[in-house]
Amino acid sequence: MSSSEEASWISWFCGLRGNEFFCEVDEDYIQDKFNLTGLSEQVPHYRAALDMIMDFEPTRDDEMEDNPSQSDLIEQAAEMLYGLIHARYIMTNRGLALMIDKYHQGDFGHCSRVSCDNQLVLPIGLSDVPGEHMVKLYCPRCQDVYTPKSSRHHHILEGTYSDCVN
Numbered sequence: 071m072s073s074s075e076e077a078s079w080i081s082w083f084c085g086l087r088g089n090e091f092f093c094e095v096d097e098d099y100i101q102d103k104f105n106l107t108g109l110s111e112q113v114p115h116y117r118a119a120l121d122m123i124m125d126f127e128p129t130r131d132d133e134m135e136d137n138p139s140q141s142d143l144i145e146q147a148a149e150m151l152y153g154l155i156h157a158r159y160i161m162t163n164r165g166l167a168l169m170i171d172k173y174h175q176g177d178f179g180h181c182s183r184v185s186c187d188n189q190l191v192l193p194i195g196l197s198d199v200p201g202e203h204m205v206k207l208y209c210p211r212c213q214d215v216y217t218p219k220s221s222r223h224h225h226i227l228e229g230t231y232s233d234c235v236n
Contacts (some may be wrong), residue, residue, distance in 0.1 A: 119147035183211035
């Protein structure tokens with residue numbers, strides 16, 4: 071990447087500290103309207119949020135231009151929308167393969183129990199309802215469910231972002 075090129079919104083978002091549980095969703099997947107069915111009713115400022123995710127320039131009609139609070143709302147909507155898209159994407163063959171790679175690389179962490187011998191853990195959602203609970207970690211060895219130790223993962227909400235094992 072040349073110095074004049076900027077990272078995409080998706081790369082930037084997935085690279086943020088605390089977003090290690092996310093994989094980068096293919097833009098082709100996001101551009102397929104079928105994959106986004108029903109999300110416009112769940113996400114405020116849907117069109118502007120989708121444009122932000124896809125790195126489209128906002129139109130002059132957008133209210134966010136001179137209003138920082140509106141811009142913050144759209145940023146939050148983009149994060150929520152990306153989480154919902156991500157939850158669908160990781161159920162596809164390509165998305166599942168990316169999550170398996172992250173699992174094998176230890177991106178989700180290890181079980182803290184000594185008897186589990188650093189067993190890799192998986193992020194799980196115990197609910198399909200967005201925002202109901204934060205993401206949990208599942209150890210396949212001891213079959214226990216844990217709250218992530220790091221507070222940087224506490225913003226990831228079940229049902230929204232990590233429906234890996236539901």
